[in-house]
Amino acid sequence: xxxxxxxxxxxxxxxxxxxxxxxxxxxxxxxxxxxxxxxxxxxxxxxxxxxxxxxxxxxxxxxxxxxxxxxxxxxxxxxxxxxxxxxxxxxxxxxxxxxxxxxxxxxxxxxxxxxxxxxxxxxxxxxxxxxxxxxxxxxxxxxxxxxxxxxxxxxxxxxxxxxxxxxxxxxxxxxxxxxxxxxxxxxxxxxxxxxxxxxxxxxxxxxxxxxxxxxxxxxxxxxxxxxxxxxxxxxxxxxxxxx
Amino acid sequence: xxxxxxxxxxxxxxxxxxxxxxxxxxxxxxxxxxxxxxxxxxxxxxxxxxxxxxxxxxxxxxxxxxxxxxxxxxxxxxxxxxxxxxxxxxxxxxxxxxxxxxxxxxxxxxxxxxxxxxxxxxxxxxxxxxxxxxxxxxxxxxxxxxxxxxxxxxxxxxxxxxxxxxxxxxxxxxxxxxxxxxxxxxxxxxxxxxxxxxxxxxxxxxxxxxxxxxxxxxxxxxxxxxxxxxxxxxxxxxxxxxxxxxxxxxxxxxxxxxxxxxxxxxxxxxxxxxxxxxxxxxxxxxxxxxxxxxxxxxxxxxxxxxxxxxxxxxxxxxxxxxxxxxxxxxxxxxxxxxxxxxxxxxxxxxxxxxxxxxxxxxxxxxxxxxxxxxxxxxxxxxxxxxxxxxxxxxxxxxxxxxxxxxxxxxxxxxxxxxxxxxxxxxxxxxxxxxxxxxxxxxxxxxxxxxxxxxxxxxxxxxxxxxxxxxxxxxxxxxxxxxxxxxxxxxxxxxxxxxxxxxxxxxxxxxxxxxxxxxxxxxxxxxxxxxxxxxxxxxxxxxxxxxxxxxxxxxxxxxxxxxxxxxxx
Numbered sequence: 001x002x003x004x005x006x007x008x009x010x011x012x013x014x015x016x017x018x019x020x021x022x023x024x025x026x027x028x029x030x031x032x033x034x035x036x037x038x039x040x041x042x043x044x045x046x047x048x049x050x051x052x053x054x055x056x057x058x059x060x061x062x063x064x065x066x067x068x069x070x071x072x073x074x075x076x077x078x079x080x081x082x083x084x085x086x087x088x089x090x091x092x093x094x095x096x097x098x099x100x101x102x103x104x105x106x107x108x109x110x111x112x113x114x115x116x117x118x119x120x121x122x123x124x125x126x127x128x129x130x131x132x133x134x135x136x137x138x139x140x141x142x143x144x145x146x147x148x149x150x151x152x153x154x155x156x157x158x159x160x161x162x163x164x165x166x167x168x169x170x171x172x173x174x175x176x177x178x179x180x181x182x183x184x185x186x187x188x189x190x191x192x193x194x195x196x197x198x199x200x201x202x203x204x205x206x207x208x209x210x211x212x213x214x215x216x217x218x219x220x221x222x223x224x225x226x227x228x229x230x231x232x233x234x235x236x237x238x239x240x241x242x243x
Numbered sequence: 244x245x246x247x248x249x250x251x252x253x254x255x256x257x258x259x260x261x262x263x264x265x266x267x268x269x270x271x272x273x274x275x276x277x278x279x280x281x282x283x284x285x286x287x288x289x290x291x292x293x294x295x296x297x298x299x300x301x302x303x304x305x306x307x308x309x310x311x312x313x314x315x316x317x318x319x320x321x322x323x324x325x326x327x328x329x330x331x332x333x334x335x336x337x338x339x340x341x342x343x344x345x346x347x348x349x350x351x352x353x354x355x356x357x358x359x360x361x362x363x364x365x366x367x368x369x370x371x372x373x374x375x376x377x378x379x380x381x382x383x384x385x386x387x388x389x390x391x392x393x394x395x396x397x398x399x400x401x402x403x404x405x406x407x408x409x410x411x412x413x414x415x416x417x418x419x420x421x422x423x424x425x426x427x428x429x430x431x432x433x434x435x436x437x438x439x440x441x442x443x444x445x446x447x448x449x450x451x452x453x454x455x456x457x458x459x460x461x462x463x464x465x466x467x468x469x470x471x472x473x474x475x476x477x478x479x480x481x482x483x484x485x486x487x488x489x490x491x492x493x494x495x496x497x498x499x500x501x502x503x504x505x506x507x508x509x510x511x512x513x514x515x516x517x518x519x520x521x522x523x524x525x526x527x528x529x530x531x532x533x534x535x536x537x538x539x540x541x542x543x544x545x546x547x548x549x550x551x552x553x554x555x556x557x558x559x560x561x562x563x564x565x566x567x568x569x570x571x572x573x574x575x576x577x578x579x580x581x582x583x584x585x586x587x588x589x590x591x592x593x594x595x596x597x598x599x600x601x602x603x604x605x606x607x608x609x610x611x612x613x614x615x616x617x618x619x620x621x622x623x624x625x626x627x628x629x630x631x632x633x634x635x636x637x638x639x640x641x642x643x644x645x646x647x648x649x650x651x652x653x654x655x656x657x658x659x660x661x662x663x664x665x666x667x668x669x670x671x672x673x674x675x676x677x678x679x680x681x682x683x684x685x686x687x688x689x690x691x692x693x694x695x696x697x698x699x700x701x702x703x704x705x706x707x708x709x710x711x712x713x714x715x716x717x718x719x720x721x722x723x724x725x726x727x728x729x730x731x732x733x734x735x736x737x738x739x740x741x742x743x744x745x746x747x748x749x750x751x752x753x754x755x756x757x758x759x760x761x762x763x764x765x766x767x768x769x770x771x772x773x774x775x776x777x778x779x780x781x782x783x784x785x786x787x788x789x790x791x792x793x794x795x796x797x798x799x800x801x802x803x804x805x806x807x808x809x810x811x
Contacts, residue, residue: 090649096658116300152650182649183299190634191295206654207661209595209634212292214480215469216596218431225434225593241480242291 108188108197259338262542263487282334290478337488348785401454578743597630622672700738763798
């Protein structure tokens with residue numbers, strides 16, 4: 001090839017791609033065109049074994065994987081409380097299984113605000129403050145102290161864009177703040193555990209999603225259609241090809 | 244200061260779907276080719292099945308040129324254009340073929356002769372008011388050998404419906420005659436696809452599997468599809484998707500005649516005093532280069548093709564290169580792919596694994612395959628029931644009026660219904676109109692300070708009438724297959740930035756209304772060629788990539804045959 005960079009970078013591809021936007025990483029070069037990589041799972045990472053439970057309130061225990069080994073960095077303790085109460089109503093823990101908090105959605109969002117979603121940090125800051133203000137004005141107390149029924153009714157107002165009023169301060173309307181948080185909550189609940197959410201595959205289990213596979217045979221497809229395909233509990237990045 | 248490089252025979256601007264194909268016949272003919280690509284090489288190890296990255300963030304792009312120059316759009320010239328939404332195109336060697344759906348359709352013969360066929364069958368008054376549509380300068384038969392060639396060079400799977408006039412009802416009986424079968428059988432069907440096909444047949448329709456640039460068996464030493472479910476905006480981790488970075492481009496590199504330059508951001512084309520193109524200016528980081536060439540082929544997607552021409556002003560072309568007839572940016576249209584239809588089924592449909600190119604097509608209501616005498620539109624749509632489901636998107640499904648889309652009741656809903664929803668993809672005939680066009684935005688620029696493209700465009704009565712008609716047909720089909728709820732999107736208004744963007748450098752014999760001639764070369768600057776859907780004057784009811792690739796091969800083959808006339 002006549003590309004200017006002839007060698008693979010020394011650091012791993014997952015780290016490279018994670019930091020590429022900010023750091024301007026070296027160009028990647030193609031491997032052999034005909035190479036067919038076998039579907040070989042690597043040793044599961046802590047992210048996918050489910051031993052790590054999501055924490056609320058900014059005091060995560062020490063954890064072995066580098067991208068886990070830090071406390072919440074973007075959300076303040078107060079913001080974390082409000083956001084936790086909100087996502088706990090969006091996807092509650094109940095008889096159907098774990099909710100957003102156990103699935104690590106707070107950690108997912110906090111990390112995302114340092115990475116791909118850094119543009120959203122101001123919207124979280126102002127939106128969480130506005131949610132609390134709106135709760136005080138209309139329901140007589142801070143959002144975290146409301147009953148779940150009142151919390152839900154506040155969130156319905158916020159979702160449909162009705163959370164307005166002097167001093168409430170949703171930038172661009174309360175509906176867009178709701179959609180932002182909902183979108184990130186769904187990513188944290190149902191996305192790949194590599195990003196800090198979907199702990200214990202709680203989101204995928206709720207959907208009965210049978211997991212990340214690189215090849216699905218006709219027999220696998222038939223088993224899935226019969227509801228008999230065992231789920232694969234593995235992050236995409238636990239396949240050695242993507243490390 | 245700009246560094247002047249050694250001259251070359253041909254420069255291709257952009258090594259994606261179109262440029263990545265044209266490079267091969269040129270390099271094989273012994274021409275010395277420089278391929279300037281804004282992106283970098285990526286490979287299968289970069290293509291983790293990761294929905295957050297593929298579908299919600301930025302994919303593994305290391306260069307985001309297209310994203311930084313995404314067009315602004317507005318419905319009419321009376322309003323201000325806004326730069327909203329992301330840009331779906333990919334900067335990399337192979338371009339958007341790395342993550343596209345890989346549906347690889349031929350156009351219907353009617354699409355090439357839309358004006359004359361409509362006039363013959365229904366009268367000239369049926370051409371929609373204000374449309375600038377023309378017949379192509381040639382018919383389907385002219386392009387058939389090039390379709391056939393690229394189907395083999397790339398590797399297209401599918402089921403033929405018409406081989407030299409012999410109709411096979413397992414394939415598309417409405418397709419134009421093909422010389423021979425596809426090189427590979429079609430992608431497999433699931434139980435749900437079988438059910439949809441049965442429903443279509445019970446209504447007297449003709450279902451068939453769609454064509455795809457995806458291996459279904461070992462082809463060119465690469466394996467068949469793994470059906471892993473992350474094909475939509477995902478690269479293939481087993482190299483079964485036949486993107487140009489693993490097909491035509493490496494073979495062109497192997498000839499020793501293609502030099503690939505990555506991270507090359509082309510800014511303008513240079514013109515000599517004779518009105519011929521003399522080469523290309525580009526930057527890599529903060530370094531500027533001038534690459535002289537005997538022939539320049541621009542293949543950088545519709546928006547960037549038009550933008551490069553409009554930005555390349557010179558004494559010979561004061562309004563932009565090859566724009567002395569004012570046609571650059573005209574006859575633009577974004578394919579009407581919206582106005583979708585969704586359905587909820589009372590049974591799991593088994594869509595967790597599979598891909599958007601795998602499914603059941605119905606062409607009974609496409610093109611002119613049905614009588615339009617008593618209808619208020621011409622053209623139609625291709626109904627496509629595919630497989631496409633991933634966890635986040637599944638959990639984001641409509642609740643079809645069955646309550647809020649969050650909370651405990653929703654958890655029960657999604658647990659039961661996550662695999663019971665389906666969204667139809669319906670591509671529709673879309674026409675060019677006088678007041679739909681591309682130009683340079685007067686305010687918004689890219690990081691280099693160069694204006695981005697502005698789309699002024701609106702779907703008209705014909706497109707909206709097709710959309711409403713097709714939604715009815717899709718609902719009938721879903722209901723026949725047992726759907727218990729059906730919902731519909733809006734009929735379409737403003738034409739936004741699209742992965743199916745046509746026109747702006749239209750191909751035709753008349754230099755008063757077209758930028759390039761029947762071979763893809765400029766009517767004004769004879770050594771300038773244009774590759775990609777920007778040369779297409781009609782969309783048909785199907786994806787543009789294969790047609791754009793067949794045209795690219797044809798333009799390259801013509802250049803080889805006519806080298807002396809064009810280059811010297």
